[in-house]
Amino acid sequence: MKYRADIDGLRALAVLPVLFYHIGVPGFSGGFVGVDIFFVISGYLICGMIDADIRNRSFSLGDFYKRRILRILPALFVMFLVTSVLAYVYCLPVELQDYSRSLAGAVASVSNFYFAQTAGYFEAAAETKPLLHTWSLGVEEQFYFIVPLLMLLAYRFAPRRAKLLFAVAATLSLAAALAVSYRNQTFVFYLTPFRAWELALGALLAIGFIPAPETGFWRNLCGATGLLLLLGVIFLGSSSAPLLLMTSLASVGATLVIASSERGISQVGRLLSLSPIVFIGLISYSLYLWHWPLTVFQRTDALFSADSPASAKLTLIVLSVGIAYLSWKLVELPFRALARETSKAAAFGAASTAIAAVFTLCGLTLIVGGAPSRFPDRAVEIGAYLAYDSSTQFRTGHCFLLTNRQQFDAETCMKLDSTRPNYLLVGDSHAAHLWSGLASAMPEVNIMQATASLCRPAVLPGSRYDTRVCRTLMQYVFDDFLVNNKIDKVLLAASWKDEDLPILSSTLEILKSRGVDVTVLGPIVEYDAALPRLLADEILRDSPASANARRTPGIRERDLAMREMVTARGATYLSVYDAVCHNGHCDEFADDRVPMQFDAGHLTAKGSVEVGRRLSVFLRKFASADHASN
Template identity: 75%
Template sequence: MAIQSSFRGNFTMSGESTAGSGRFGTSGLSEVSDFATKYRADIDGLRALAVVPVLLYHAGIPGFPGGFVGVDIFFVISGYLICGMIDADIRNRRFSLGDFYKRRMLRILPALFVMFLVTSVFAYLYFLPVELEDYARSLASALGSVANIYFAGTAGYFDAPAETKPLLHTWSLGVEEQFYLIVPLLMLLVWRAAPRQARLLFAIAAALSFAAAIAVSFRNPTFVFYLAPFRAWELALGALLAIGFFPAPQTAFGKNACGAAGMLLLLGAIFLGSPSAPLLLMISLASIGSTLVIASSEGGVSAIGRLLSLRPVVFIGLISYSLYLWHWPLIVFQRTDQLLLPDSSGVAAKLALVALSVGIAFLSWKFVEMPFRRARTVSKSMVFGIASMATASAVALCGLVLFVKGAPFRFPERVVAIASYLAYDPSQAFRSGQCYLATNRQHLDIETCMTTDARRPNYLLVGDSHAAHLWSGLSAAMPAVNILQATASACRPAAMSVSPLDTRACPRLMQYVFSDFLVNNRVDKVLLSASWKDEDIAGLSETIETLTSRGFDVVVLGPIVEYDTPLPRLLADEILRNSPSIASRTRTAGIRERDRELGRIAAAKGATYLSVYDAVCRDGQCDEFAEGDIPLQFDAGHLTAQGSVVVGRRLSTGLAGQLARADNVVR
């Protein structure tokens, strides 16, 4: 899944800095006041524990493979603080929706809008037209508090990578802002209608959210990652602690044991986790760990609480919201435009990003966040009015950018023509939704994609998107062959066991191909193609053995040259910077070596091997254009339709001899 394979770890830190022990179903003004006024330094320290690993993880500093779980830590903190204060104010009969939203706006919007302003200036200066249009859409979504919905809807496999989206991190703000919109109303309703059942009702809501996340994760993990209904249970964990559903430990041993257990879960997720681990597992470890750490200091500071209350740790926690806002745009502009240093992958550039992020975060906290947080005498009407005007003005500018199609007049015509392929739609060439299954909701069109032809040789092309991008080129180069197609996103060609409850497209498709179609149909060749990785070698060997034992002629199509950045972007940069070697310097390492290893394995197992890499690259030089100003590849690795024709023509020569023999048989 493009989503979580390419971007985890955005978070928000916009919760209040006070905490205490408010409860539903109890009374006492002193208890209510304690929650609203008691400062807990350990919670600011917990913010630091989240933001530092995320910053280092995103900057590319090794040693923090699970640093992205900061989002989950902050969701728990927000649920605890916000719901605790709402509970206290409701029971004290002083809760006001207007006052609540005013505080939220003063807390979130000033620093956020400053980041939007600066990021927008850099986007206008550096982004190509397609990129600027995408940025305008994401900005409008963030302004409307629906960034998470926008990014969930644009997280397809062929969408721009995370490293080109400077506002991608605002998805978590969208989740929290939707939480702020719904939860106060829900708590008011429950408090008035069923105060005695309040805690139970919130626990049921949390359980339903978690159950929904589990159910949907099998079918659409992107939605589970981005959308508020499937993240609500994390916020609810903190809320349930704040309202007393979970009892806080009271003895010294209980506090310290609770804090230590929570810290071990958090550190385990951060240092031993992985982006490839199941999403809900990582979320659960971080959320439960955060809840335990907060609970450990509810009735008095635990040993872990004292550790988190150290001044340097608290300082990072205090600036964590601004650090969250600024670190990701800086990383994006450094990686796409070398904003700070020419080598984005170098240690110096990574450390410079970390230092600059912390420095800007401190300035934002001191000169933007703090003054507005102290502006308690400003009227609600003024706050709402200014926020509304600023939002409307920014949305209007986004509309203008879309109206002028990304302001192409900023760049030479050739650059604009090449960069337009950043928005290339491969669905027609790939036969998406029919023969290439891009989502789990799609099903193979057997009549269109898998019908054999008695008058021509039949070749079955099986694999992932790197198989799908070859279909049109091979079909054009070999009109005398009927090329069948069974491909799906991120789907290696191998026999897979499928449970009756599995709704994923790839296992279903491979089960059909290997256990149904190839059992009941004969084809002249089976073409196996994928974006092969080292971990695929064992599975490929087994697949070749299985097919050859059944008498099939197997052809393995190797990996194609790939880049660390979409090729059209690199080609545009070559022109703008007058540096023709930019693309060649950013080729993904290790592919040529893997290509050679796969060739040896295929030959040893009795299969034919065709090197797609050699079809594109010769003598250290790789073709970058299909023809004219049309890039060979539209992203970091997939072929354009014209590129597929070029590569398909070259690969077809490797099949020419066997094709001729097949034609003779037909005749």
């Protein structure tokens, strides 16, 4: 397959939006679709070369995988080496263990499976995982582990129908992604079977199933349409938009751009062939490898000081491009030049040795518990809460639904007690984290629980966080259970946002008309990172009270606005913020040893007990006032 400068230019159009999106440059809200552009390019180039070699009877699986090893692994392992050193220096033991697991997954080209399994709601934020970006490499390598074999079989036993078979396989992959997206968006994002159609789209163009335009007019129209699609989704897209819509627009756009110069260069092809754009395309693989670890360590551990967020972003861009150039010049090009001289045995032997060494290192790190001796004991003790398991406290899978696959256990979670007042706690995880504390602080009350992840306690749909499991649960609570049972008090709690106030207002109006006694529990203090990490950093950096400066802005103002709105609707308002914060300071520990929260906002078990104790004083006061008025 002949070299095409415009495809290197398209690589630039793929990697720069990803770089800007991850670093936080304004205006690139859909920049993450650069990965989808890479998938289409990869499918076009690699499958096109396999197709040509098979037709020429010169294809060899050994040579193919040797080329993949020399193309992918050298730069990747250099990045692994440097990132691992940074992880050893900066990561707390729990974080280093998680890093080691992700490194083992990345080395084995299965990190996409690892991240899909660990992408739970309460897992560490994506911004703290230095190797998260290797998921896309896993998708590609798994695709190319299988596809050459399938192409060999298809061309041998069904050569006339091979193209059609590939098209059917791509359609099945897309159909599977569409079907699974309603149940598990995480799997659709990370896993190869649901991403394969994007690589297959490029492959279908390369093997001629998708026709390329012949005339200049159609080439230019095809290129312009594709470029507009790409620019539109990059600049106007959003991570909150349906995933398949975003990936489809990007993949189709990339396919049109490549097709536009298949039979002769288009105007868009000429634009993408400009030297500065091609240069970025040439270093795009190394740029993709390096930009994310640098971004993560800068955000979590401040690799370098900066006068402002804007200067930090600019420095990250310059540093990423500079290191990418060195990686391309000193690692990628020399190893590519060795392709002809290196035997398959040498390439496979070196790769196997390197992989075995990394596996050994990862295993040792896990065995020694993340090397805790690197840090003071108190920092390690606090940092251990980064791996906090909240499932028992939240009653996950029964009373708190984390996924669409879990079933709500009404018999356990909403069982009425004829000997005690019955309170029903409804909402999302910020309701669930209060249940154990309220139940402990108020044993004289039967605290029932109906909660689901991201689920706003609303009678009517309308929240952008609504999911199928949320709506099913809310319909059961408000349209069935509360209609047919007498409840002493309904407690509504959530990670409230400003956009939730209109929905909450209508819910309060409806429940008031039904004669339901409602108390709204306001938002809790939150931070821009996990509180245990911030508290450990106070020790490591000798910066007392620095965690208090990392509180998420606007929550106190939202708390006051909610109080005014809720009381105006005739309901009771209880400030969770005031239960934790006072005189400009927020309590960061539930007792001398245990952090109040285990992530950026959710309470630990002891934190819940302490906050429940404080809230119970006001709940009893309101209950006494209600009893006196009756």
